[in-house]
Amino acid sequence: MKTIRIASGLGFYGDAWAPIRAAIEHGDVQYVCSDHLAELTLAILQKDRQRDPSTGYAKDLIPMLAELWPLAAARGVRFVLNAGGLNPDACAKAVQAALSDTCPDLRIGVVSGDDATVTLGNLRKSGQALADQHSGREAPPFFLTANAYLGAFPVAAALGAGADIVITGRVVDSAMVLGALIHEFKWQANDLDKLAQGSLAGHMIECGAQATGGLFTDWQQVPDWANIGYPVIDVHEDGSLDLRKPEGTGGLIHPGAVAEQILYEVGDPAHYLMPDVCCDWRHVQVECTGPDAVQVRGARGLPAPTHY
Numbered sequence: 446m447k448t449i450r451i452a453s454g455l456g457f458y459g460d461a462w463a464p465i466r467a468a469i470e471h472g473d474v475q476y477v478c479s480d481h482l483a484e485l486t487l488a489i490l491q492k493d494r495q496r497d498p499s500t501g502y503a504k505d506l507i508p509m510l511a512e513l514w515p516l517a518a519a520r521g522v523r524f525v526l527n528a529g530g531l532n533p534d535a536c537a538k539a540v541q542a543a544l545s546d547t548c549p550d551l552r553i554g555v556v557s558g559d560d561a562t563v564t565l566g567n568l569r570k571s572g573q574a575l576a577d578q579h580s581g582r583e584a585p586p587f588f589l590t591a592n593a594y595l596g597a598f599p600v601a602a603a604l605g606a607g608a609d610i611v612i613t614g615r616v617v618d619s620a621m622v623l624g625a626l627i628h629e630f631k632w633q634a635n636d637l638d639k640l641a642q643g644s645l646a647g648h649m650i651e652c653g654a655q656a657t658g659g660l661f662t663d664w665q666q667v668p669d670w671a672n673i674g675y676p677v678i679d680v681h682e683d684g685s686l687d688l689r690k691p692e693g694t695g696g697l698i699h700p701g702a703v704a705e706q707i708l709y710e711v712g713d714p715a716h717y718l719m720p721d722v723c724c725d726w727r728h729v730q731v732e733c734t735g736p737d738a739v740q741v742r743g744a745r746g747l748p749a750p751t752h753y
C-alpha cells in the first residue's frame with residue numbers, strides 16, 4: 446500500500462523552522478505543510494498591505510525558504526504553505542526573486558480566490574443584510590478584511606501541474622495536507638471517509654509542536670522542550686496514518702498529546718465542517734504502536750454542505 450510521509454511546518458507566523466530542517470534532513474519526508482496564518486495574523490497582514498500594496502504575506506517565509514529550500518530540493522521534498530496570506534501572488538514573486546540565483550527552475554503554484562471583502566461590500570451595497578451565522582447579530586459596519594476558507598482540491602491541482610512549492614491564501618489549515626494526499630492518491634470528491642481521514646491528518650500536524658507535546662496537559666512528561674520536534678505523519682492509501690517525530694529531537698510521542706490535538710478547536714466532532722467533507726471523528730482511535738509511533742484511524746465522512 447502506497448504511503449506518503451508529510452512533515453509539519455510552522456504552527457503560526459513567526460514560529461521556529463529549525464524543527465523543519467530536522468524533518469528534511471532526518472525524517473525522509475516527501476512534503477512539508479506549513480501553517481503561517483491565524484485570524485489575528487490576517488489583520489496584521491492587512492495593516493501591512495495598507496502601508497505597502499506589494500506586501501500582505503508572511504515575511505518570515507523568505508528567510509525560511511532561503512535556508513530550507515536547497516536542502517529540500519536536493520531530496521525531492523515539496524512545500525505547501527499558506528504564507529501567501531492576503532497577497533499570495535506577491536508572496537510567490539518574492540520567493541521566486543529570493544531563490545532565483547540558486548534555483549532558476551523553481552516552479553511555484555499559487556492558490557488564491559479567498560478574498561471576500563469586495564463580495565461582502567457589494568452585498569451590503571445591494572441592501573442584503575449580513576448577520577453572524579451563530580448569534581444572528583448584524584455584521585459590523587466595517588471589515589478590515591474578509592476571507593473564505595478554501596479547500597484542498599486547488600492545492601492538489603497546483604501539485605498536479607508540477608509545482609515544487611504551493612503558496613496559498615486563506616485555505617483551511619488541514620487542506621494543505623489533504624491537498625497533497627488527494628494529489629498523491631488520486632482521491633475523488635466522493636471518497637468521503639478518506640477525505641475525512643486526510644483532514645484529520647492535516648489537523649493533527651497543522652500546529653507545529655502541539656501534537657508532539659507542545660500543548661500536552663501533562664507537560665512535565667515532555668523532555669527537551671528547547672529542541673522539540675514537529676510531528677511527521679505516514680499516511681497510507683486507505684487514509685490510516687502513523688504519527689512520529691524525527692529521531693534525536695525533543696518532545697514526545699504520546700497518545701494523550703495526539704488526542705488533545707485532535708480535539709483542538711473542534712466544536713462538534715460528529716459534524717466538523719470542512720469545504721471538502723463534513724468530518725465525523727467520534728470513532729477515531731489513537732493507539733500506541735511502539736515507543737515512537739502512534740496510529741490513528743477511524744474518521745468518517747459525510748458530504749460537505751453547499752451552504753451555511
